[in-house]
Amino acid sequence: MGNDEVPLHGGNMSAGVVRVGRTVRRPSGPWTPAVHALLDHLHAVGFTAAPKPLGIDDQGREVLSFVPGDVAWPEHFGLLDPDDRLARVARIVRDFHDAVADFVPPPDAHWQVLIPADGADIIAHHDLAPWNLVVGDPHWAFIDWDTAAPGTRLWDVAYALHGFVPLSADPEWNRADAGRRMRVFVDAYGLDETRRRELVLLLAARTRSMSTFLAAQAAVGRQPWTRLWHEGHGEAWQADADYIDQRTREWENALLG
The missing domain is CATH 1.10.510.10 (Transferase(Phosphotransferase) domain 1)
Structure with a gap:
């Protein structure tokens, strides 16, 4: 898939959400650092039923691991x-x-x-x-x-x-x-x-x-x-x-x- 952006649909907040390879890019907001801290904590204590936070890309979007299914x-x-x-x-x-x-x-x-x-x-x-x-x-x-x-x-x-x-x-x-x-x-x-x-x-x-x-x-x-x-x-x-x-x-x- 390379760096091609594939729009993801579904839910009510999906505008601007795309898949890039094995990642998901979403619009970020003031809450994003706190949400990423939460997700980091969950994975650190063994809860894996959530995407992993992977930072912010060069367009200012949050980057998360893609969950297949x-x-x-x-x-x-x-x-x-x-x-x-x-x-x-x-x-x-x-x-x-x-x-x-x-x-x-x-x-x-x-x-x-x-x-x-x-x-x-x-x-x-x-x-x-x-x-x-x-x-x-x-x-x-x-x-x-x-x-x-x-x-x-x-x-x-x-x-x-x-x-x-x-x-x-x-x-x-x-x-x-x-x-x-x-x-x-x-x-x-x-x-x-x-x-x-x-x-x-x-x-x-x-x-x-x-x-x-x-x-x-x-x-x-x-x-x-x-x-x-x-x-x-x-x-x-x-x-x-x-x-x-x-x-x-x-x-x-x-x-x-």
Whole structure:
């Protein structure tokens, strides 16, 4: 492939993202040094389900190792349908949270905080979803770490459940076995009873926060959020939040029964 630049598509923040050989080049920002410090730490402690940071190129773009495989959403979401594969995702999330627990951010760290999380105690990914999971053979990894920022384990887990179960009001993605799949994920992650109860109360709020965020960004014309709002993503997140909120007892029974 040499030095040819191949545009990479997918996700909502992919503008200007290209592959060059075995690397990925992405637009950098004030948060990039902190994100690279985070990724360096994760690899140093043995967490490999993330790209490696390789510095900044001569165009000012961040350079990351290329992760081969298929992005799970939407065409390859069926790869995660078996319970053992859903559980594998949950264990990767748990491994990340354990690996990041002793990370000390640089004193001048600047994070791209999109939706603040109350009681932040780790640097969370904030977008652990199938559109950011590369399923390779045999390596799996989460990509798009640009919005890593202070957060909590449950904040990440609630968001991950929305995407990976999925917890969706959309007939195309709604699943009759959503509660069972949620239990598979949470069991594999390893939450105790107290945290499971807290998680149930957080599910709808975490999902609704996405609709609120998109509405606020659209009001001031910030991209790509304004585009997503006009494409109906805000309404979709709100519908999902209502769907989740109406089934609190079902989620309680699934996780605690």
